Amino acid sequence: MTPEELEENERRIAAELKMYRTRFVEHVRIALRTSSPTRRKELYQKWRQDYGDNVARSYAKYAEACFAGQVSIKDIEKMIQ
DSSP states (O other): OOHHHHHHHHHHHHHHHHHHHHHHHHHHHHHHHOOOHHHHHHHHHHHHHHHOHHHHHHHHHHHHHHHTTSSOTHHHHHHTO
């Protein structure tokens, strides 16, 4: 690959990564606004249908860790600024 192609490829990958992180933050924020565990479970099931098991599981685990006070969404928000 030429240097120009490598640079373009890196820009594309960086844009995709930002898009995925932005979507992750948006979905975790939605879960954090949902106080009912039953409603959150329904939300996680919808994510599973939309994105598959692995993605839904990672979103749900992070959201539940935020609820438990183990992590903060601010760390991820910093990555997308």
